[in-house]
Amino acid sequence: GGIITQTPKFLIGQEGQKLTLKCQQNFNHDTMYWYRQDSGKGLRLIYYSITENDLQKGDLSEGYDASREKKSSFSLTVTSAQKNEMAVFLCASSISQFSNERLFFGHGTKLSVL
Amino acid sequence: GDSVTQTEGLVTLTKGLPVMLNCTYQTTYSPFLFWYVQHLNEAPKLLLKSSTDNKRTEHQGFYATLHKSSSSFHLQKSSVQLSDSALYFCALSELGSFNKLTFGAGTRLAVCP
Incomplete structure (x- = not known):
C-alpha cells in the first residue's frame, strides 16, 4: 500500500499572503490532483498533473499556481489569500489519467485566512 | 457541462434501518459513476464505481445500480451501522476520457443508536 501526505495539516494566513501547500505520494502514481x-x-478541481513537470488547469485554477517538479510531489500555491476564506484542500493521485481509475486522497490541508 | 446532484444534504437514521442516498447526473457522454466516502477527519476513499447500465455493484454492504435511462446512481444499504456515519460524495467521469471527476455537493449520513 501507499500513502499521500499533505503538509501542513492546518494553515492560517493573512489576507494577501502567498501560501504554499505540499503533497507527497509513494504510490508511484503518474497523475496527481488538487481539489478544493x-x-x-x-x-472542485484546481490543478492536475499527468506526469512530472506537467501542469493542467482545472475549473478553479484562478488564484492558484501549482508545481510538479518530481513524480512523487505536487505543490499548490495560493497566490493571494482572500480574507475570511476557509476551505480544505485535498491532494489526490491515480495510477493513470484515465476515467475509470480510482483516486487516492490525502487527509487535506485546512486553510483559514484572517 | 457535466453535473451531479445529490438532493439531501443531511440524512439522519437510527441504526439498523435501510438508507438510500440519491445521486442523479447530467452528461452528454458515456458516464462512469463513483461513490466516495469521507469519515470525519479522514481522507475520502472509493466506495463503489460503475459504468455498466442496470448492473448492481456492491462493496462493504453498500450497493448501487447505474440507470442510464434515469441518469441515476443511488447508494443503498439495507441496515446502517453507527460506523456508516460519514460524508458521501457521488462523482461522475466521462468513460474513456481524462479522469476529471465532477463531484456532487455531498450527503452527510448521521446514524444514531
Whole structure:
C-alpha cells in the first residue's frame, strides 16, 4: 500500500499572503490532483498533473499556481489569500489519467485566512 | 457541462434501518459513476464505481445500480451501522476520457443508536 501526505495539516494566513501547500505520494502514481472542498459544494478541481513537470488547469485554477517538479510531489500555491476564506484542500493521485481509475486522497490541508 | 446532484444534504437514521442516498447526473457522454466516502477527519476513499447500465455493484454492504435511462446512481444499504456515519460524495467521469471527476455537493449520513 501507499500513502499521500499533505503538509501542513492546518494553515492560517493573512489576507494577501502567498501560501504554499505540499503533497507527497509513494504510490508511484503518474497523475496527481488538487481539489478544493467547501462545505455544501463538493470537491472542485484546481490543478492536475499527468506526469512530472506537467501542469493542467482545472475549473478553479484562478488564484492558484501549482508545481510538479518530481513524480512523487505536487505543490499548490495560493497566490493571494482572500480574507475570511476557509476551505480544505485535498491532494489526490491515480495510477493513470484515465476515467475509470480510482483516486487516492490525502487527509487535506485546512486553510483559514484572517 | 457535466453535473451531479445529490438532493439531501443531511440524512439522519437510527441504526439498523435501510438508507438510500440519491445521486442523479447530467452528461452528454458515456458516464462512469463513483461513490466516495469521507469519515470525519479522514481522507475520502472509493466506495463503489460503475459504468455498466442496470448492473448492481456492491462493496462493504453498500450497493448501487447505474440507470442510464434515469441518469441515476443511488447508494443503498439495507441496515446502517453507527460506523456508516460519514460524508458521501457521488462523482461522475466521462468513460474513456481524462479522469476529471465532477463531484456532487455531498450527503452527510448521521446514524444514531
